[in-house]
Amino acid sequence: MSEDFQSWMGAVQAEVEVALGERLPAVSAIPARLHDAMRYAVLGGGKRVRPLLTFAAGELVDARPECRIAAALAVELIHAYSLIHDDLPCMDDDALRRGRPACHIEFDEATALLAGDALQSRAFELLATPGLADPQRQIEMLALLARASGSLGMAGGQAVDLASVGRPLNQPELELMHAMKTGALIRAAVLLGAASGETALSAAELLKLDHFSKRIGLLFQVVDDVLDCTASTATLGKTAGKDAAADKPTYVSLLGLEEARRYAEDLYQEACSALAGFGTRANRLIRLADFICHRPF
Amino acid sequence: MSEDFQSWMGAVQAEVEVALGERLPAVSAIPARLHDAMRYAVLGGGKRVRPLLTFAAGELVDARPECRIAAALAVELIHAYSLIHDDLPCMDDDALRRGRPACHIEFDEATALLAGDALQSRAFELLATPGLADPQRQIEMLALLARASGSLGMAGGQAVDLASVGRPLNQPELELMHAMKTGALIRAAVLLGAASGETALSAAELLKLDHFSKRIGLLFQVVDDVLDCTASTATLGKTAGKDAAADKPTYVSLLGLEEARRYAEDLYQEACSALAGFGTRANRLIRLADFICHRPF
Numbered sequence: 001m002s003e004d005f006q007s008w009m010g011a012v013q014a015e016v017e018v019a020l021g022e023r024l025p026a027v028s029a030i031p032a033r034l035h036d037a038m039r040y041a042v043l044g045g046g047k048r049v050r051p052l053l054t055f056a057a058g059e060l061v062d063a064r065p066e067c068r069i070a071a072a073l074a075v076e077l078i079h080a081y082s083l084i085h086d087d088l089p090c091m092d093d094d095a096l097r098r099g100r101p102a103c104h105i106e107f108d109e110a111t112a113l114l115a116g117d118a119l120q121s122r123a124f125e126l127l128a129t130p131g132l133a134d135p136q137r138q139i140e141m142l143a144l145l146a147r148a149s150g151s152l153g154m155a156g157g158q159a160v161d162l163a164s165v166g167r168p169l170n171q172p173e174l175e176l177m178h179a180m181k182t183g184a185l186i187r188a189a190v191l192l193g194a195a196s197g198e199t200a201l202s203a204a205e206l207l208k209l210d211h212f213s214k215r216i217g218l219l220f221q222v223v224d225d226v227l228d229c230t231a232s233t234a235t236l237g238k239t240a241g242k243d244a245a246a247d248k249p250t251y252v253s254l255l256g257l258e259e260a261r262r263y264a265e266d267l268y269q270e271a272c273s274a275l276a277g278f279g280t281r282a283n284r285l286i287r288l289a290d291f292i293c294h295r296p297f
Numbered sequence: 298m299s300e301d302f303q304s305w306m307g308a309v310q311a312e313v314e315v316a317l318g319e320r321l322p323a324v325s326a327i328p329a330r331l332h333d334a335m336r337y338a339v340l341g342g343g344k345r346v347r348p349l350l351t352f353a354a355g356e357l358v359d360a361r362p363e364c365r366i367a368a369a370l371a372v373e374l375i376h377a378y379s380l381i382h383d384d385l386p387c388m389d390d391d392a393l394r395r396g397r398p399a400c401h402i403e404f405d406e407a408t409a410l411l412a413g414d415a416l417q418s419r420a421f422e423l424l425a426t427p428g429l430a431d432p433q434r435q436i437e438m439l440a441l442l443a444r445a446s447g448s449l450g451m452a453g454g455q456a457v458d459l460a461s462v463g464r465p466l467n468q469p470e471l472e473l474m475h476a477m478k479t480g481a482l483i484r485a486a487v488l489l490g491a492a493s494g495e496t497a498l499s500a501a502e503l504l505k506l507d508h509f510s511k512r513i514g515l516l517f518q519v520v521d522d523v524l525d526c527t528a529s530t531a532t533l534g535k536t537a538g539k540d541a542a543a544d545k546p547t548y549v550s551l552l553g554l555e556e557a558r559r560y561a562e563d564l565y566q567e568a569c570s571a572l573a574g575f576g577t578r579a580n581r582l583i584r585l586a587d588f589i590c591h592r593p594f
Contacts, residue, residue: 025448030473034448034456085414090385090406109387110459113410114452117382120414121447124421128440135432142439143425150418151322151331155411159331162407176327 005287009052016051016076017043019069023126037107037115038122042080045098049220049292050075050186054193056284057209061197067132071141071192077123078149079185084116086158096239120149133196141195148188157181161248169249175218182224183217190216190285208274215271216289222264223293225250229257231296268293302584306349313348313373314340316366320423334404334412335419339377342395346517346589347372347483351490353581354506358494364429368438368489371424375446376482378416381409383455393536417446430493438492445485454478458545466546472515479521480514487513487582505571512568513586519561520590522547526554528593565590 020042025035051072058068087094087102088109095105104112127145132138147153157180164177190213194201201209228242229252251260271289275282317339322332348369355365384391384399385406392402401409424442429435444450454477461474487510491498498506525539526549548557568586572579 029449031448031453031456031460033460034453038448081414085410088387088410090410111456113382113385113387114448114456114459116414117378117417118446118448118452120417121443121450121452125440125443125447128436128443130433130436130440135436136427138436139425139427139432139439142436143422143427146418146422146425149415150422151328151335151411151415152326153418155415155418156328156331159328159408159411162411163328163330 002287005284008284009291012052012055013048015069016048016072019073020076023073024122033107033111034114034118037103037111038119040106041084041097041103041112041115042077042119045100046076046080047295048076049288050079050189052288053186053189053213053216053285054196056288057190057193058196059284060194060205060209060278060281061199061201063193063196064133064198066129067138067196068193070126070129070132071196072189074123074127074145075185075189075192077119077126078145078154081116081119081123082154082158082185084112084119088112091158091162092242094239094242123149137195137200141192144191144195145188148184153180153184153188154182157184164249166247167249169254171254174249174251174254178218178221179214182221183214186217186220187213189213205278208277212271212274212285212289215267215274216292219264219267219271219289220292222251222260222267223295225252226257226260226264227295228252264293299584302581305581306588309349309352310345312366313345313369316370317373320370321419330404330408331411331415334400334408335416337403338381338394338400338409338412339374339416342397343373343377344592345373346585347376347486349585350483350486350510350513350582351493353585354487354490355493356581357491357502357506357575357578358496358498360490360493361430361495363426364435364493365490367423367426367429368493369486371420371442372482372486372489374416374420374423375442375451378413378420379451379455379482381413381416385409388455388459389539391536391539420446434492434497438489441488441492442485445481450477450481450485451479454481461546463544464546466551468551471546471548471551475515475518476511479518480511483514483517484510486510502575505574509568509571509582509586512564512571513589516561516564516568516586517589519548519557519564520592522549523554523557523561524592525549561590 024039024042027036027039029035054072054075055068083097084103086092087097088104095102103115124142127142133141149155157177160177161181190209194209228250251263255263268289272286275285321336321339324333324336326332351369351372352365380394381400383389384394385401392399400412421439424439446452454474457474458478487506491506525547548560552560565586569583572582
């Protein structure tokens with residue numbers, strides 16, 4: 001990883017962390033325990049991959065800083081809420097997240113449920129801050145985030161995932177599930193970044209960017225499956241080997257470890273190719289794809 | 298209840314039911330079980346008080362039908378998601394809703410959790426349909442709904458409610474809790490209706506309408522507490538006497554039954570007075586306040 005890219009990542013992560021802290025309700029506001037739980041689940045952890053993608057896609061369009069940060073935070077809050085709900089006993093029942101007790105362990109189940117619910121509302125509230133972009137485009141951005149989050153996107157992917165436990169899925173079924181569960185929000189992160197600028201991309205450019213976003217969404221999941229099987233719980237900050245233990249279908253169980261790694265490389269190359277026409281403006285996106293593909297955790 | 302008002306209510310309820318059915322994903326769409334649960338929780342029940350308020354407030358401003366119905370459905374979907382999550386074992390743990398098994402009983406907890414999550418997303422998606430209103434106003438409507446749903450509104454009210462079990466609240470504390478838990482979304486229903494027209498209300502008119510909406514939000518809860526203590530489970534379609542059994546503070550426990558009834562009458566009169574300047578345009582809103590105050594269930 002080049003020094004320039006690493007310092008860019010660090011700067012974006014720091015900006016996102018500060019902005020999240022500022023735009024989540026203070027613990028001093030009633031109800032204090034709920035706000036404490038929301039802040040606990042969102043702050044102080046996470047690689048912020050989705051905000052990084054929003055910022056990187058923003059480089060294609062001269063992103064307006066206020067719009068870019070609102071889009072990045074909105075996507076991250078949706079992601080954070082989904083993790084809280086995923087970890088609940090009725091879902092994955094996981095006690096560990098980002099190396100700390102999961103929200104429902106640190107607080108309680110009811111508070112965790114409501115914290116997730118309220119984070120989803122807060123995501124839409126942030127993206128509905130007046131004046132972020134041309135109003136019509138801002139409404140399209142809100143619609144895009146809502147679609148990506150709902151029953152045909154992330155929440156729907158969770159439901160498909162639940163239904164798949166103990167049932168053999170073939171590769172197309174597995175890809176549909178992940179395209180919804182992880183892919184939809186990663187795609188939203190990229191497309192919202194590309195919508196946050198003064199200028200708009202052409203339809204042809206948007207198609208290419210969309211292809212990129214779908215490839216890295218899938219890439220993210222394939223690498224996740226590989227790491228779930230090869231990395232330790234301490235490294236991951238969440239329970240390792242969980243999918244195999246739960247008899248959930250993964251790319252590793254479907255393709256084997258070596259073939260899954262090769263598939264990740266192919267997806268990475270394909271993602272890069274999709275951006276060939278953008279020139280140096282796409283450098284950050286390509287570096288992020290590299291990071292997603294080759295991250296150690 | 299006059300025949301005219303009754304037939305208007307029936308017509309709005311029917312329009313809302315049809316529109317909900319059309320704008321929720323079909324059960325045939327993947328993931329089928331999730332969509333089935335979403336439709337189960339939303340369709341075929343409920344008095345549709347919030348959509349009725351949106352429609353009635355729309356009479357103040359010559360509401361655009363497309364905007365009015367989208368606002369009404371968005372509020373109702375937020376309400377429906379909150380009921381699903383409320384009934385979960387980690388919250389109120391209630392098996393009965395609208396005279397039928399609660400969503401997590403009819404399906405399962407994980408599906409109910411995700412159905413609630415996806416209904417929230419769908420609410421914002423509906424209200425972000427392009428072209429409903431002047432775009433800037435539409436963004437303000439989205440922000441209003443998000444605020445009303447989040448940690449300083451409905452979800453926050455739930456958290457305050459949870460924290461209050463077994464703890465004596467005084468009347469101001471109880472009113473703050475209900476202003477958030479029930480009041481915020483009722484207020485949103487009214488204000489979104491008033492924002493769905495070709496014309497806008499003046500600042501002075503908005504203040505009066507806002508006062509009305511806050512009074513009926515509280516009225517709704519006071520009557521709910523009275524009914525919880527006087528009506529049967531069969532009549533309510535949900536478990537009666539639950540609040541007293543859970544040692545939750547209610548207006549009846551705080552004021553006694555007779556005083557709570559008198560308080561409801563006062564709130565009703567105050568709500569009507571707030572609308573005095575609107576003339577006949579406010580007739581439906583006043584009839585709805587009457588309905589909320591004197592409903593038998």
